[in-house]
Amino acid sequence: MSVIVLKPGLLSTLQDAGRPGHAALGVGRAGAVDGPAWQLANALVGNFSGEAAMECTLLGPKLKFTKTTVLALTGATMEASVDGQPIPLWTRCQLPAGSVLELGGMSVGCRAYLAVGGGFDVAKVLGSRSTDLHARLGHANGRALRAGDELPIGASTSPASAHDNNELTSLPWGVDPHPWFDFALQPLGLSPGKHSHFLDETSQQTLHREKFILSKDSNRTAGRLEGHTLNLRQPLELISEATLPGTLQLPPSGQPIVLLAEAPVTGGYPRIGQIAAVDLPRLAQRRPGDAVCFRQSTLDEAVRRLHEREQRLAKLISTIERRLKQTAH
């Protein structure tokens, strides 16, 4: 049972929760840049063990399913159709064997997640199925998917409905995306970084008051911000130390860079802030050209918000699990 990639879209990769535990060897975590969207797509198809899903960027792929498959699409908004028939997002659909799924360009947001019942069952590398494009780790030596790729699907714990396997069906309910997708491009919480106080006064104000624009040079490693140049009161010569997703760095060009899921494990640029972990998926869903602005926050607030989100997400996932069981009976 497998999926055949007919067209890969702009940049499609397989992602799970990432590859923790190897940073000391120079291996970053990678993983889905919009974690909640990835988790909810999985939950909707009955995957509760961190299965790999497909992360699609700006323009989705065209895929053929050899067997009856359940799938769910979350994250960015786009047209999705099965053999020409539109299917809904943020719910679960069942496709007959031989179906062709076509995902269009994303109209809102930057990244969509496609989960299939049983998950994409490619070999794990260092404990994860995530593709790390920079480190070339994961499926097919860490490259993006391309036409002709055949991806195995794992055994589903949530079997396809037995009523009629030859018909395209979807659940009568779905997940409300609003708590999980930032349609309003809200300001991102920013707590101070080690070198924030080296910013000159104008730059301090610019950072917290002005709108930046996400550059088209952004990728899974980093979001590059344009529109304003920030300056330090004095140049800093720093030695390399560990870096993390969410760190706002200031290279000599003065254009801030936010590290994302595929962040390198070490670096030596001044750190002028840390974006709240709960706001990173929101940043990852911004499109090149979208506005990015910050509001002053603290790490303690970020910890609190992360805890609250994890509780809400866990509750929603257990509700989905319960309702899926009811639907099956």
Add this chain to the structure above:
Amino acid sequence: MTRSAALQTSAVLPAIQLEPMAEDALLLRFGDTIDPSLNAHVHAAAAHLQQRFPALEYVPAYASLLVRFDPAQWPSHDERSPHQRLGDAIMAALADLSMAVAESMLIEIPVLYDGTDLSEVATLTGFSIEDVIVRHVAMKYRVAMLGFAPGFPYLLGLDPALAVPRRADPRQRVPAGSVAIGGQQTGIYPAELPGGWQLIGRTPLRLFDVATDVPSRLAPGDRVRFHAIDQATFQRLAEAPSA
């Protein structure tokens, strides 16, 4: 007795600054220079903490150690944040850190010294090519940290006379196995990567291979020695299954 113990500790271990860096990350800063003894403290602390708190992830660098933790396992308590609680536990654990840690591994790296930039390094340093090689194999190095790419070691211990600036025009593709000098450091490219260091040779050994039980040949804190090999030995080692 307590006082002398405290004095001994402070004589051994530099003051550590705790810097909360992210929701799940606390940075231990030992200093802000590239210094072999400072870096040795980092590795000793990492090994010590690894034993006490094996569930945490440690990322050593030149003069700092990042600790990643699950904030849900260190919830706020008595008005102390997760970072404060973890920081207190770490500082308590480091109070009995002894520098008498087990000798680290010594890894031998065979190198065919035929690098594209070898003659430029000779010109820049004023040595003959043979002297550059002799000075490069004479030293014992220490893996200060790995980074940049999986398995890329930043090695301390280069003969200061061999320190040469990075190339003004970095290469898009440096071949896997390249042994290079960048400033005061030397390193080995584990895969084909872009890079601006001066290439002096190449090793037939595979430095990073996910198919093996231990994916990286080098670990932070390991000691490294290079030895020169000829073309025939390079070929033989490159074709050996353990390369």
